[in-house]
Amino acid sequence: MSGGLSGVPGFEQLSHIPLYVPGKPIQEVQRELGLAHIVKLASNENPWGPTEAVKARVAAVVAGTEFEGLGLYPVSDGFYLRQRIAQRKQLPVEQVVLGNGSTEILEMIAKAAFLDGGSAVIPKHSFAMYGIATQTAGGRVIESRASATELDVEDILRSVAADTRLVYLAHPNNPTGIRIEGSALRHLVRHLREDIVLVVDQAYAEYEEPGDYPDAAALLGERPNLLVLHTFSKIHALAGLRIGYGLGSPELLSLLERVRSPFNTNHLAQAAAEVALQDVAFEAFCRQKNAEARTAFLLEAAQHRCKVTGASGNFLLMETAFPAPDLFKELLQRGVIVRPMHGYGLPNHLRVTLGRPEDMQTFWSAVTPLLDGGC
Numbered sequence: 001m002s003g004g005l006s007g008v009p010g011f012e013q014l015s016h017i018p019l020y021v022p023g024k025p026i027q028e029v030q031r032e033l034g035l036a037h038i039v040k041l042a043s044n045e046n047p048w049g050p051t052e053a054v055k056a057r058v059a060a061v062v063a064g065t066e067f068e069g070l071g072l073y074p075v076s077d078g079f080y081l082r083q084r085i086a087q088r089k090q091l092p093v094e095q096v097v098l099g100n101g102s103t104e105i106l107e108m109i110a111k112a113a114f115l116d117g118g119s120a121v122i123p124k125h126s127f128a129m130y131g132i133a134t135q136t137a138g139g140r141v142i143e144s145r146a147s148a149t150e151l152d153v154e155d156i157l158r159s160v161a162a163d164t165r166l167v168y169l170a171h172p173n174n175p176t177g178i179r180i181e182g183s184a185l186r187h188l189v190r191h192l193r194e195d196i197v198l199v200v201d202q203a204y205a206e207y208e209e210p211g212d213y214p215d216a217a218a219l220l221g222e223r224p225n226l227l228v229l230h231t232f233s234k235i236h237a238l239a240g241l242r243i244g245y246g247l248g249s250p251e252l253l254s255l256l257e258r259v260r261s262p263f264n265t266n267h268l269a270q271a272a273a274e275v276a277l278q279d280v281a282f283e284a285f286c287r288q289k290n291a292e293a294r295t296a297f298l299l300e301a302a303q304h305r306c307k308v309t310g311a312s313g314n315f316l317l318m319e320t321a322f323p324a325p326d327l328f329k330e331l332l333q334r335g336v337i338v339r340p341m342h343g344y345g346l347p348n349h350l351r352v353t354l355g356r357p358e359d360m361q362t363f364w365s366a367v368t369p370l371l372d373g374g375c
């Protein structure tokens with residue numbers, strides 16, 4: 001490292017940890033390329049919300065008629081929102097923790113687990129923040145085997161080391177859009193060493209058909225060291241407010257409380273999430289629209305002979321003959337932001353968020369001439 005920081009112990013190590021690369025913001029592309037109309041299909045956001053009811057509640061908080069205004073600190077542990085989540089999940093409120101996005105809870109558990117070192121097992125092609133949270137907390141990453149089409153639970157169990165403290169598993173996984181079967185999930189919950197915390201990240205669970213999805217929360221009674229994560233960023237359409245939640249045993253969550261920043265979730269996010277959580281009709285609408293967009297995408301992809309991976313989540317992984325960063329840049333020039341997946345060990349894959357029909361049309365119009373007759 002250069003400059004005055006180079007002598008600080010630990011900074012050298014920090015400089016080797018990968019940076020999280022977010023989807024490019026619309027304003028940035030407008031500024032850089034001078035384009036007026038941009039379609040963003042890069043961050044698995046929900047194109048349908050938030051609802052008018054959510055916006056009205058946020059406006060009330062801003063106006064100071066709710067939560068006594070923005071000049072006061074929020075409820076530090078978000079008790080009232082936790083209470084609503086607990087009701088919906090049929091759990092005691094002590095089994096719910098909030099985070100500034102579920103990403104903050106990923107960091108909280110890493111901070112707690114790696115206080116004196118240790119390792120995390122993370123399947124290949126997983127959400128980048130698992131590795132980053134592990135390493136910035138002083139932990140070591142052990143990568144278990146997985147392909148773009150299959151998660152290997154046996155290899156997760158085999159990969160565990162003597163110093164392993166955490167296993168992260170996205171269910172469904174981002175960016176591959178695959179989820180494990182209920183039997184595999186139960187096998188993992190029951191056979192993973194008891195002193196390891198299993199983090200099951202269910203950020204996209206609400207896009208699954210209820211009744212057809214093996215919810216890890218159903219296994220909380222079987223394993224005190226299980227943390228199930230959800231977010232309001234996806235189907236609840238609140239990515240901009242940063243709020244997510246974790247479900248776990250009272251013992252585990254009381255320890256997490258020691259690493260949670262006071263007031264970590266703000267007034268606006270708590271209020272908006274309370275309203276969003278009650279709107280099951282909006283959830284069902286988004287789930288239906290997402291399923292329609294997936295079917296349409298698969299049809300279009302088949303016409304272009306594009307190999308598409310993933311049957312879950314609000315995104316698809318598309319394999320092409322071209323290096324993903326090149327295709328990404330070409331699409332950017334045409335006003336379409338997607339996500340190249342080379343940083344996830346998938347050099348020829350683009351991840352495309354399922355947007356509104358008109359946005360998907362813009363995507364296909366932009367990508368078709370670039371595909372040279374087919375993927």
Ligand SMILES: Cc1ncc(COP(=O)(O)O)c(C=O)c1O
Pocket residue numbers: 043044100101102103104127170173174201203230231232233239242243244
């Ligand atoms: C698997 C997975 N977990 C967590 C997150 C982060 O969600 P949040 O916005 O709640 O931090 C994402 C975001 O894309 C994700 O894909």
